[in-house]
Amino acid sequence: MSNRLSSRLARLLNLVPYFIANPGISPAEAAEELGVSTTQLMTDLNQLWVCGLPGYGPGDLIDLSFSEESIEVTFSAGIDRPLRLTSTEATALLIALRSLVEMPGMVDPSSAQRAIAKIEDAAGSAAARAIGQDRDTSPAPDIAEDPIAATVRAALADKTALRLTYYSASRDAVSERIVDPVRIVLVDNYSYLQAWCRQAEGVRLFRFDRIDAAVQLDEPADPPPQALEEDSNLELFSGDGSLPEARLFITKEWVWMLDYYPMDVEHVNGDGSVEATMSFGTLEWMARLVLGFGEGVRVLHPPELVSEVHDRAVAALDAYDVIGS
Structure with a gap:
């Protein structure tokens, strides 16, 4: 708790030099530049009124003047510069x-x-x-940004729609779709574009390294209100009713795969094995995935996937027999 409070205090005190450097800035402009909501900014400003110098009486506390049009610091209590980093x-x-x-x-x-x-x-x-030594102050060189990433960020900034060419891992296919960008998020150490997909009529995550092409369109982005919620659809593989679903039996030694693949656990057995479901795009892709786990994973449903896995396993064994003969 104490670390959280001290972190909040440091953030609040850094607002003072910011508003001194930007006198008369409006709350909406300041909130956008600082990356917070206007409501959060006004809460912070009201909190600053009880921060200041020992004595904590009139003339000791930070004083501000703010309205819907502008914010000004009338007394800084000596906090004229940003705090120094350790x-x-x-x-x-x-x-x-x-x-x-x-x-x-x-x-x-x-x-x-x-x-x-x-x-x-x-x-x-x-x-x-x-x-007592001199310091090299030569400017840092600019780094060229990936063109696709630059296009996506530009569309977000300009609030315009995007045409994406995207490889879907769950479908094992490349498709083209038009999306309304919402935000960029970081999930499991990968950056994703969170956007309203007009084709799927839902919020989807598009991993940057799987976007083959991005074109910024002239039409404005128009995601529905529910797509703008902060926690809207941040799961990597949200339910898609158009995708078939596999029911798998996973042995105790392989349950770690639940942390790496988008599965829903349906039943946990007494020996530690589980039954789980997973959506997939094509039989071929799902069969390859299951066969890669050997005896650790067995398909229970649907019958066509059971047959596909069986046929591929038999073909592989036959190929070994040919090589060994």
Whole structure:
């Protein structure tokens, strides 16, 4: 709890130098630039009124003047500059920024690289001053952003629709679809475009490294209200009624696969084995997946998938017999 409170206090106090540097900015503009909702920003501003210098009486506390049109700091209580990062905080921030640069679509890589360079320069300059050496201040080179990621981010910024050429792992097929972008999210260390798919008439996640092409359209994006909810459909493989479903028996030694594949557990047996269901696109793809687990996974339903797995297994054994003869 104490760590959470101190983190919130640091965030609140950094608002003071921000508004000093941007006098008269409107709450809507500030909220958009700071990446928070207007409601959250107003809650933070009201909280600042009880922060200030020891004594905590009139003339000691931070004072602000704000309305729907503008925000101004009338008394800063000495908090005129952003808080300085400790070495541990700077290291954690650098690691996070470098991770974001490697995730397509999450940030503008050139902007992130410049931020990294500034933090490294500040830390290096402090160290150089301590030992009496000069610091190299040459600017960081720009990093070329992946064209597809740049197109997706531009569509989000401009609030326009996108035409995607996308490889679907569950269907083992490439399709073209028009989507209304909602946001970019990070799930299991992969960056995804969360968007309203007009073809499926639902919210879908599109993994960046599976988008083969992206074209920004001239028409505005128009996702329905339910698609804009923060937790709207963040599961990687949401239910698609058009897809067939396999029922699988998974032995105790292979239940770890539940953490890696989009399955729903239907029954847990006394010996630790489970029965689970999984949607799939084609019999061929699902049969290859099941056969890859050997005796650890057995298909219970549907009959056509049972037959497909059986036929492929027999063909594989026959091929071994031919090689051995």
